[in-house]
Amino acid sequence: MGSTMVYCVMALAMFSSGSYEEVMRSLLAGMEWITGRFREWTMPTKASISKARTRLGSTVMIDLFDTGAKPVAAAGGPGFYRQWRLVSIDGTVPDIPDTADNERT
Numbered sequence: 001m002g003s004t005m006v007y008c009v010m011a012l013a014m015f016s017s018g019s020y021e022e023v024m025r026s027l028l029a030g031m032e033w034i035t036g037r038f039r040e041w042t043m044p045t046k047a048s049i050s051k052a053r054t055r056l057g058s059t060v061m062i063d064l065f066d067t068g069a070k071p072v073a074a075a076g077g078p079g080f081y082r083q084w085r086l087v088s089i090d091g092t093v094p095d096i097p098d099t100a101d102n103e104r105t
Contacts, residue, residue: 002056002060004027004028004031005052005053005055005056006056006060006061006064007027007031008023008024008027008049008052008053009053009056009061011023011024011026011027013092013094014092016092016094016095019046020046020049020050021043021044021045021046021049024043024044024049025043028041028043058105071085073085073086
């Protein structure tokens with residue numbers, strides 16, 4: 001279930017207007033479709049998803065970001081303008097709780 005929660009955290013960020021249950025239901029349906037393994041799922045409750053997110057912690061997401069988020073363009077290549085690397089932002093505005101832990105990061 002650990003990798004499922006990593007996917008769930010990313011899906012919740014992408015579909016922030018959806019409920020925990022709605023996002024998890026869509027995620028599990030998509031995972032079944034991709035893997036071809038169809039089985040009966042017991043849909044987790046909002047509370048169990050929240051507790052699983054807490055157990056997952058932030059370290060795994062930080063490690064995932066550090067592993068995957070790398071510059072694509074080489075210095076001086078077409079992805080640069082003078083000394084600046086060009087970036088694109090999709091306009092997503094996450095609602096992050098005001099907690100001491102989030103303040104430190």
